[in-house]
Amino acid sequence: MRNPVLTASGTFGYAEEFEPYVDLNRLGALVVKTITRLPRAGNPPPRVVETPAGMLNAIGLQNVGIEAFIRDKLPYLRRLEPPLIVNVAGESVEDFRDLTKRIGDQAGVAGIELNISCPNVAGGLDFSTDPNLAYRVVKAAREATQLPLIPKLSPNVTDIAAIARAVADAGADAVSLINTLVGMAVDVRTRRPKIGNVTGGLSGPAIRPVAVRMVWQVARAVRLPVIGMGGIVTAEDALEFLIAGATAVAVGTANFLDPTAAVKVIEGLERYCAANGILDIRQVIGSLEIPRRSDQ
Amino acid sequence: MRNPVLTASGTFGYAEEFEPYVDLNRLGALVVKTITRLPRAGNPPPRVVETPAGMLNAIGLQNVGIEAFIRDKLPYLRRLEPPLIVNVAGESVEDFRDLTKRIGDQAGVAGIELNISCPNVAGGLDFSTDPNLAYRVVKAAREATQLPLIPKLSPNVTDIAAIARAVADAGADAVSLINTLVGMAVDVRTRRPKIGNVTGGLSGPAIRPVAVRMVWQVARAVRLPVIGMGGIVTAEDALEFLIAGATAVAVGTANFLDPTAAVKVIEGLERYCAANGILDIRQVIGSLEIPRRSDQ
């Protein structure tokens, strides 16, 4: 990776949507929209709605399915320079194993992100809210590939560190977090949910404090690299995650506002390093200083 | 209660701070800042910081302690017309029982909110993240008073409905939710946490979608009245909660922006009812309509 800035799954399409606007080869790595075994039509509209400093989405993992992905999307993605991380979601432990195997066997795939935490499909959340289930999914995937495995964790849990430890034990190479917080909004005129699926996933700057906190907790709980995300729009936002212990960051919702957002974050990090005499951005990782108080 | 709009604990001081700005007697009920057994100095600064559409706080339950409260604050509060709900927090099950007993014996107290979910004091969160502990706290308090008991639930849990069921089983008369989400922010110039306590509680409009979702889940899970809160600034925000199933709402962080916020919400609800031919705001409660789809 030439820099620690990735794209968050589901917010960067299959990358080609962004080609007209941005030099894709400047990105640290590409993470593409979740792929499932079979094609999925997705959820009924409305699928997105704005909330204060954020948005709710319930896309429902609309995707072309793994075979069409390999056939139609992978050739394009393979030609791009940044490492490609494919994100997969299964409905069962076996599903995850099979998807991992199938995608892991393809040339040009640098890593696999396991979406064990999609809140918008029935059952999708469960894998990441129970350490045992999370362990089993990652373990099964681990046996199916040598590629780096990156489980993606849900923030909708009491103890994120426990989940992180479970997937670390199962052989994960890194973890990424956070996926969206489950939320809901009501149209008071129609008295209906603003999202067709009733609840949706909350993303954007609104959730950044929760995300930074969880990244900090996980970075202290496990020895794995953490890919931090949740509300990153600017380089300053990204730095919060890096300082809190993330090894890399992903830009999500911000891509919708500005397709060049991730590249702007990269440039901003370069400026921060230059301005602060930092030779390598990695020096920033985990550099949080907690003032000690004599009286505390 | 003359209307379903309360003040959220910790955001309305002991009410007297608001007297210069607002007619306190217009409020549905008054919920005052958490009281503990002994006085608490609170956390080291910085205690508050702005975040996108919200704020983090780690006040650390600064308060004068129950005896000073009874002596110095209660006489004033008792003279106000709205029902007074006193919020208490203990460090143990026994603490909660004793506090409930002591406060429940005072004249002029209409109900007791049990803060089993303060994220900013060591151990404070645990009571509300474990159904068994939550049950025990409420059970002990139940045995100490006949007054309405309202446990306040934490959103930092995997399954809010399970906690709600536990406190319902223990004899709670209502539940209030949500308390703040645990969050964190980093000053990238100093590389220090922006909150002295490192983490703090996230409140304000940013968290409203999470709050509405949890209120909806809890209102469907238990038969108790739900007091909904989290990011309410306007009457429209309050209506989201009522429609989702809340029996009453509380205005929190918005009081800081505008000390008349709660009264403005009350006035807005009156206008909404008038404009929509609603005779009693209670008709709105739980009126969420979920469109059925033939194809779902």
Add this chain to the structure above:
Amino acid sequence: MRAGVAFNRSISPAYRHLGLAAPGFPPAFRAGEFVMIRPTGVGDPFLPRAFSIYRISRHGDFPVVVEILYKVLGKGTQYLSRMNVGQEIEILGPFGKAFSLPDGPMQAVLVAGGIGVPPIAALAAQIRNSKFESRKLEVFVGGKTAEDILGLKDFEEAGAGVHITTEDGSLGSRGLVTDLLRPFLLRPDASRLTMYACGPPGMLAAVARLAEELTVPCQVSVEANMACGFGACMGCAIEVRAEGAGPSYRLVCRDGPVFDSREIVWR
């Protein structure tokens, strides 16, 4: 891309006309295409809003001014309504699939309701400016009251026959556009017409039913909640007719906003 407000004027109590000087914006567009507009930085509104391109013009010193018409409704349009000349804003586009015109003479029936006027007015201008002199144009415009009827000058300039309905009868005939449209379409050569419609969902559904009933080809420009506008979020789904089990969706921002009215599952 950063753009500056060139003008922002009221055109009726609830509607405004905004011109954004955007030097790098492509100076040509096709009717139906839209732009995404939002405050600079992380603002409030947070997400960009979609607006049909009404016109792209030169204006004073500005070589490229993207013009939209908007109705002041919620957060986004209230924000726009407060913008002063010279203030900055973010604009992205043009996005979307435009109305498609036959490559030859035609007889077009344009239908616009409320804030559906801008793309339809753009289409009228596009038809008028095309090389086919013999193109004929009838426009049906509807709204709640006279104040909701926009674009009359544009339609006249395009040489169209204009039919106006308002729900309260304050301009044109009282009723809905379809009240005038149905008798107009009841003619032997109806299938040689092409309809183009943009407006509120209820109107579009009624127009689509009429088109289906009378077998008039009809293109509609629809709306959906959008987060990005360029196919990245998959948020702007609309259900389309498809064989097979389960629903099928297309993206309004990429596959639309203009669709053949028969494609859509109207609710």
Add this chain to the structure above:
Amino acid sequence: MRAGVAFNRSISPAYRHLGLAAPGFPPAFRAGEFVMIRPTGVGDPFLPRAFSIYRISRHGDFPVVVEILYKVLGKGTQYLSRMNVGQEIEILGPFGKAFSLPDGPMQAVLVAGGIGVPPIAALAAQIRNSKFESRKLEVFVGGKTAEDILGLKDFEEAGAGVHITTEDGSLGSRGLVTDLLRPFLLRPDASRLTMYACGPPGMLAAVARLAEELTVPCQVSVEANMACGFGACMGCAIEVRAEGAGPSYRLVCRDGPVFDSREIVWR
């Protein structure tokens, strides 16, 4: 309370002077009191920001204009810097405990650093306008560069002796305010002086140390992150000296922002 921008002008590259027409605002204030300012509605910035009242004046047709001086730094002040005349904003106040003046003649030493000038300038005016003609005034103003030195005209008008330091020597003598303050205070009658200081934390701590060392009574106006400004959130704590175990805090918005310098635990 809703207020309208009466003026908003640049007074140096980084500092601006804002006047808010607020008809219902109390027309009198005491130096050290502050207001909370934020966008109308739920805006961005979300929380109000505290600003010392610099002056309250009549201005044109406006009977009550609350004036502040501000430095453009982050979200809040960038927002302010973009406000145009006539635009609306929310203002609450006045809040806080003001500087306290002895009820009689006095010899005041005012110390201001950077954006600490507004309350100190207000204090200078208040001292000048008091009934005690014999009050004496020396002012020490410091900043990074000449551009950070505000209020010189105000201090002159108040008849003060003015001592300027800048860190780069671009105005006055090169160094920190305390470099000039220490020799000035080294005089036999030092304990008959009263110091009043406002400025960055480092400066205040240095001034407080000096005051303690030389036993000069000293009032400081301090800052803290604030959510409300009127004692409701308990967010603006500052540690104060206290007997007994554990730290003790007071609220900057209610118990301050002006404190006796000996009360504070300086870090």
